[in-house]
Amino acid sequence: MSNSGGVVTGTATFGNAQPPPPPTDPNGAYPPGLTADAMQAPAPANYIEGFVFTILGGTFDGSRAKLGVQSTEVFKAWCELQPEVWGNGPDGGAPYSCLPNWGFSSNGAACTSTNPQNSAQTIDYSCEKLGPCGPFGGTCQCTAASCTVPVATPSIPFDLVFSSTSLDGSIAGDLGDKNVHLKKAP
Secondary structure (H helix, E strand, O other), X not given: OEEEOOXXXXXXXXXXXXXXXXXXOOOOOOOOOOOOOOOOOOOHHHOOEOOEEEOEEEEXXXXXXXXXXOHXXXXXXXXXXXXXXXXXXXXXXXXXXXXXXXXXXXXXXXXXXXXXXXXXXXXXXXXXXXXXXXXXXXXXXXXOOOEEOOOOOOOXXXXXXXXXXXXXXXXXXXXXXXXXXXXXXX
């Protein structure tokens, strides 16, 4: 983290875990080991430990730091791997998603979507893909050409007071309200 003219920039990591490896499979669960209810996006506490987040909106007035991170940033590189974008609007256009709005079935290990207009067209994928790629409002934000995760607005804001050896304060948002004590690594 650095402070230049009252603006705080840098990165933030939660916990001591190693960062997840870069995503390689657009149809697999990411981060590795992630499990989620097929109809809900996973809770941030299930996937953020070890990931290196970009600090957003950071300010420092000499004694107080305010900054934040976007919990869904962990999915950004995975969303950008999506090989196909589907138009889910009534005319096949917007809104767009990385899964078609065809419904799905699950055998407990994987999900399958079948085109209701052409039953020979099916897509197989990890059910964990339903959360970030839900056809209407998933984590991945898609256009007609590609998907990504916007990283601009913090979903986990920090409000911290600086002392000579630490930052003390609170976080809120996606992880709930918590007191925090941060100290500089040796």
